[in-house]
Amino acid sequence: MSNYRLHNEIGLLPNAEPLDIICRYERIKTTVKETAEQGSELVALKIAKLIKEKADAGKKCVLALTSGKSPVGVYRELVKLHKTKKLSFQNVVVFTVFEFFPVHINHEQSYNHMLKDELLDQVDIKPENIHALDGSIAQDDISRYCQEYEKAIAKVGGIDMLLIGVGDQGQIGLNEAGSYENTHTRVVALSNESRKIASSMFYGYENTPSRALTMGVGTMIEAKNIQLIGWNEEKANVLAKIIEGNVDINVPASQLQKNQEIECTLDEGAASSLTRVKTPWLVGTCEWSPRFVRKAVLWLCQKTGKPLLKLSYKDYIDNYLGQLIDAVGVSYDKVNIQVFNDLQHTISGWPGGKPNVDDTNRPVKSSPFPKKVVIFSPHPDDDVISMGGTFLRLADQGHNVHVAYQTSGNIAVHDDVVLQIFDTAHECGFGDRFDEMKNVIANKQVGQPEPEILRQFKGAIRRAEAKAACRHFGLNTETNVHFLNLPFYETGSVKKGVVGQDDVDIVKNLLREVKPDQIYAAGDLSDPHGTHRVCIEAVLAAIEQIFNDGDEWIENATMWLYRGAWQEWELDLVDMAVPLSPDEVIKKRHAIYRHLSQKDIVPFPGEDKREFWQRAEDRTHATAKLYDDLGMAEYQAIEVFVQYDMKKNHKK
Numbered sequence: 001m002s003n004y005r006l007h008n009e010i011g012l013l014p015n016a017e018p019l020d021i022i023c024r025y026e027r028i029k030t031t032v033k034e035t036a037e038q039g040s041e042l043v044a045l046k047i048a049k050l051i052k053e054k055a056d057a058g059k060k061c062v063l064a065l066t067s068g069k070s071p072v073g074v075y076r077e078l079v080k081l082h083k084t085k086k087l088s089f090q091n092v093v094v095f096t097v098f099e100f101f102p103v104h105i106n107h108e109q110s111y112n113h114m115l116k117d118e119l120l121d122q123v124d125i126k127p128e129n130i131h132a133l134d135g136s137i138a139q140d141d142i143s144r145y146c147q148e149y150e151k152a153i154a155k156v157g158g159i160d161m162l163l164i165g166v167g168d169q170g171q172i173g174l175n176e177a178g179s180y181e182n183t184h185t186r187v188v189a190l191s192n193e194s195r196k197i198a199s200s201m202f203y204g205y206e207n208t209p210s211r212a213l214t215m216g217v218g219t220m221i222e223a224k225n226i227q228l229i230g231w232n233e234e235k236a237n238v239l240a241k242i243i244e245g246n247v248d249i250n251v252p253a254s255q256l257q258k259n260q261e262i263e264c265t266l267d268e269g270a271a272s273s274l275t276r277v278k279t280p281w282l283v284g285t286c287e288w289s290p291r292f293v294r295k296a297v298l299w300l301c302q303k304t305g306k307p308l309l310k311l312s313y314k315d316y317i318d319n320y321l322g323q324l325i326d327a328v329g330v331s332y333d334k335v336n337i338q339v340f341n342d343l344q345h346t347i348s349g350w351p352g353g354k355p356n357v358d359d360t361n362r363p364v365k366s367s368p369f370p371k372k373v374v375i376f377s378p379h380p381d382d383d384v385i386s387m388g389g390t391f392l393r394l395a396d397q398g399h400n401v402h403v404a405y406q407t408s409g410n411i412a413v414h415d416d417v418v419l420q421i422f423d424t425a426h427e428c429g430f431g432d433r434f435d436e437m438k439n440v441i442a443n444k445q446v447g448q449p450e451p452e453i454l455r456q457f458k459g460a461i462r463r464a465e466a467k468a469a470c471r472h473f474g475l476n477t478e479t480n481v482h483f484l485n486l487p488f489y490e491t492g493s494v495k496k497g498v499v500g501q502d503d504v505d506i507v508k509n510l511l512r513e514v515k516p517d518q519i520y521a522a523g524d525l526s527d528p529h530g531t532h533r534v535c536i537e538a539v540l541a542a543i544e545q546i547f548n549d550g551d552e553w554i555e556n557a558t559m560w561l562y563r564g565a566w567q568e569w570e571l572d573l574v575d576m577a578v579p580l581s582p583d584e585v586i587k588k589r590h591a592i593y594r595h596l597s598q599k600d601i602v603p604f605p606g607e608d609k610r611e612f613w614q615r616a617e618d619r620t621h622a623t624a625k626l627y628d629d630l631g632m633a634e635y636q637a638i639e640v641f642v643q644y645d646m647k648k649n650h651k652k
Helices: 036-056 072-084 111-118 139-155 192-199 217-221 233-244 252-258 290-304 313-318 322-328 332-344 382-396 415-427 434-442 452-472 501-514 531-548 582-593 612-629 646-651
Strands: 029-033 061-065 092-096 098-101 161-164 186-189 211-214 226-230 262-267 372-377 400-405 481-483 518-522 558-562 576-580 637-644
Touching: 029 036, 036 061, 036 072, 036 161, 036 226, 036 262, 072 111, 092 111, 092 139, 098 111, 139 186, 217 252, 226 233, 226 252, 233 252, 233 262, 290 313, 290 322, 290 332, 313 322, 322 332, 372 382, 372 501, 382 400, 382 518, 382 558, 382 576, 382 582, 382 612, 382 637, 400 452, 400 501, 415 434, 415 452, 434 452, 452 481, 452 582, 501 531, 518 531, 531 646, 576 582, 576 612, 582 612, 612 637
Parallel strands: 029 262, 061 092, 061 161, 161 226, 226 262, 372 400, 372 518, 400 481, 518 558
Antiparallel strands: 098 211, 186 211, 558 637, 576 637
């Protein structure tokens, strides 16, 4: 069960308006659950209900099942129902939705291999009832094979229920932008973007297939029922287009609106761009907490292009925020001032607290000083990329800063970097193992986990880089830099494990050793590899157990969440904003430079070609400009943080 969830501020007043009014922008019936786990459970129960109804009627239940990250929770819930509630799959017929081409079903990279692992091999489905798209079919047989696949669907009476997630650009299956509603099962060319996203599974873009087999949009629309699922904020914008936008072939999933029996289930992160969540005052009556007032007023500033103190009464009325003025009971100009002061108080050049001052309106208490600080970094560079300026401030201002690198990050080191390091060692007179390592690399099996010796050297490279960055900020790398090497990550494969007690114990032991006054952790869930989510779960599970064990020091500790390289916190969520000087920006850049194996070659998927330091600087410059546009002081750059209430979440 997920531990990580940010507290949502009060929004729509319960039962103030009928649901059809609140959801009037939505063209697909959508249910929003708090977490992906709750959403997965709901969808699994719907599938189980259909299976039972069909079995009771003596009929087969025909399911079209997708692969990827999104449905994993659903499959695990179905397996649980099979084992604990005796849900039988004897009457179930399964058709898979897509597969890379060419790839064998037994290969680790096969999408259908995941489906077998997570579901089919763990339930009592009859082997003859499994119809999996075969990525090893001969080239000359593809057309005939796809036609036969469609005939097999028709022969069993069509698809009773389709379970499907969406891609980053609104793909369904592997139907790329431009796919029409009349398409059926076929071979498709993958876009460069889709290949980049899949490249980590194949240990490199060059090993990634350029084609795939996929059910067509038309095949999906013809299903008797469609369960569309989406988890986490990384898909929020595209899901809003699918659910609230017009049908658009450039967003293939939007064409599913044409099926009247489609239902969508999202968690709160995935639903965050829906109108009823993002701007609920546009669809109903709201309950106005101070933080929710901030959210609405900052939206109004963006909508009108005005700073806070220039918003007028007309701006509020013209943009459906008259209810805010009525609800808070003060004039619009006082609301402006309140929000201005509220946001101003988030800004602090003393992230560890400024000693011997009145801290009433400061985000961090002045005592104790100095503080003991632990910065958790999922990979060996997230600390300097995402909060390098704050890290520098904490160290320069005299706090006892520890950095804990949760994973080795070894899969992100390219082979040619390893060879360069070995060549350098040889040139420096430290032995010659270049040919040995060259042979290890040459004998790697495409699509298979890397040899352990190669992973060890890659991990060593990342450790040396992280230590160099920490030395640049003045840390003692012998006492204050910790490499946790959490077991979930060390699989030798792109596919990682889930958090186990071994992972939690490692984090817990470090926290008890340091007893920090401040904990910093990556609260970013948009990491394409999912490592950030697993890492924050490990930290929160450790904290929960420390609370349960009654450790006194945790009662006074505070936790601050930063974001990774992919996006920044919305200002309505921000609790602390740390401004950086031009010199600090440069010093942060130089710390990022120490991670040489990550420089120039962008190791994560996406169209953004900027290096990490460029992304980091552009992001912090953009945040500073947002504060400036709102009428705050002008800074070179700003890093922002959200405070995670450990006590409140523990009590839940």
